[in-house]
Amino acid sequence: MKRALLFIPALLACIGAQADEVPSVTPYRPSVSTPAALSAPGWLEVEAGVQRSNAEDPRRRDTVPYTLKLAFTPDWGIRVGGDAFVHQQDAAGTSERGIGDTSIVLKRRFAVNDANAFGLEAGVKLPTARAGIGSEHTDAGLNGIFSSDFAPKWHVDVNLTATHLGGxxxxxxxxxxGWASAFSRNLDEHWSAQAELSGTWRGGADRTTQALVAAAYAVSPAIVIDAGVSKGLNTASGGWSVFSGITFLAAKVF
Structure with missing residues (x-):
């Protein structure tokens, strides 16, 4: 976790010199929901961060989440994401380390006007993690999105999901x-704040509900860093999580 945090200043130094020459990023992190908008077409956009979660079991889970995004057009794109590293400790004190599961998502945007858009995502989660760290099965699902700049400086993303669990x-x-609703507001040229509620429900299982608050700082249009906290609102939803990360444009692909 500490080594991952030290990586962020070095990364900023490497890409800061060219930040003014590239388009703006479209961060999806750190919220559960995603916007209808895609990243800049032809550019590889990278999201990376660190997160620490505390619950009953696993008692502690440290992860290094990542997402690689590539839009082919303003309306079509793909992303690949997961946890580059997981270190967790169960209720008995046993530790496990390894990579996490991997998700692949195809995305389509449907623009209504300059302020409103719908989106549809089709994705699959692959069990690339070792037993005890990941889910150990393949999941597939759809995510419907509505995004709106409904007032000056205000934005909302609403997601409704249906996922078929492999096990x-x-x-x-x-x-x-699942559902998620995130409200964000631009505070000035660099700072923004976000609040979100999300949850899941499934027959025969307890419902989950989570609250999240976060802040983001735009170092430049092409580099945004964030930090925040989330909290499960019932026993089935887990405990606290704290996180920080960065979104940046890594390279022009086409």
Whole structure:
């Protein structure tokens, strides 16, 4: 975790010199929801961060989440994401380390006007993590999105998801529904703030609900750093998480 934090200043120094020559980023992190907008077409956009979560089991989980995004047009794109590293400790004190599961998502945007857009994502999560760290099964799902700049400096993203889980206990539905609603506000030229509520429900299992607050700072249009905290609002939702990360344009692909 400490080594990952030290990586961020070095990364800023490497890419800061060219930041004014590239388009603006479109951060998806750190919220659960995603916007209808895609990243700049033809540019590889990278999101990376560190997160620490505390709950009953695992008692502590440290991760290094990442997302690689590439838009082919303003309306079509793909992204690949997961956890580059996971270190967790269960309730008995046993530690495990390794990479996390990997998600691949195809995205389509449907613009309504300059302020409003819908989006649709189709994704699959692959069980690339070792047993005990990941889910150990393949999931597939759809995510419907509505995004709106509904007032000056204000933005909202609403997501509704349906995911088919590859492995569920007897008596529990394989279909999990989810929702997320995130409101963000630009405070000035560099700073913005965000608040979000999200949750899931599934037949035979307890519902989950989570609250998240975060702040972001635009070092330049092409580099945004963020930090925040989330909290599960019931027993099934887990405990606290704290996180920080960065979104930047890495390279022009085409």
């Amino acid at each position: 569920t206990p007897a008596g529990e539905s394989a279909w999990q529904k």
